[in-house]
Amino acid sequence: MLxxxxxxxxxxxxEALIYKVSRVYANTKEDEQDLHQxxxxxxxKSFSSFRNESKLSTWMxxxxxxxxxxxxxxxxxxxxxxxxSEMMLNESDINNFLAEERVEIxxxxxxxxxxxxxxxxxxxxxxxxxxxxxxxxxxxxTNIGTRxxxxxxxxxxxxxx
Numbered sequence: 001m002l003x004x005x006x007x008x009x010x011x012x013x014x015e016a017l018i019y020k021v022s023r024v025y026a027n028t029k030e031d032e033q034d035l036h037q038x039x040x041x042x043x044x045k046s047f048s049s050f051r052n053e054s055k056l057s058t059w060m061x062x063x064x065x066x067x068x069x070x071x072x073x074x075x076x077x078x079x080x081x082x083x084x085s086e087m088m089l090n091e092s093d094i095n096n097f098l099a100e101e102r103v104e105i106x107x108x109x110x111x112x113x114x115x116x117x118x119x120x121x122x123x124x125x126x127x128x129x130x131x132x133x134x135x136x137x138x139x140x141x142t143n144i145g146t147r148x149x150x151x152x153x154x155x156x157x158x159x160x161x
Contacts, residue, residue, distance in 0.1 A: 007047060011040060014060055017126070021061070024110055024122050025068035035071050042067045054135060061136045065119045072115060109158045117151050124148055 011018070018039050026032035043063050050059055110121055116137070123133045130141040130148075137144070 021064040039064045039067045
C-alpha cells in the first residue's frame with residue numbers, strides 16, 4: 001500500500017506531466033485547475049492498483065489522459081464551453097512575451113485537435129519515443145508515426161493561416 005508521503009513525492013516529481021495534460025485539455029485556467037485536481041484524485045484512487053508492469057510515467061499518462069477525456073466528455077454534455085482565455089500581459093521583457101505568445105498559439109491550435117491527436121502530440125512534445133507513445137495510447141508504433149505526421153501537417157497548416 002502506498003503511503004501519503006510517497007504519493008506526494010511522486011506527484012511533485014511528475015507535476016509537469018499533470019500540468020501539461022491539463023493545459024492541453026482545458027480551455028480556461030479554472031478548468032485547468034479543476035482538471036489538475038481531478039487527475040491527482042484519480043491517481044490517488046488508482047495507485048494501489050499500480051502493478052509496476054510499465055514505467056510509472058507511462059501509467060500516470062494513461063490515467064491523466066483518460067481522466068482528461070472523461071472530463072471533456074462531461075463538459076461537452078453540459079454544453080458549457082468558454083472561449084480560450086487571453087494571455088495575461090504582465091511581463092515586461094519582450095522576448096519572454098514573444099516566446100509565451102508562440103507557446104500559447106501552439107496550445108490554442110492543439111486544443112482544436114481531436115482527443116486522440118491531442119494525446120499523441122502532447123506525448124511527442126514531451127520527448128516520448130514512438131514506442132512509448134504506442135504503449136501509452138494502445139496504438140502501434142507505426143500507426144503513431146503516421147498519425148504524428150498528419151498531426152504535424154495539420155498544425156502547420158492551421159498556424160500558417
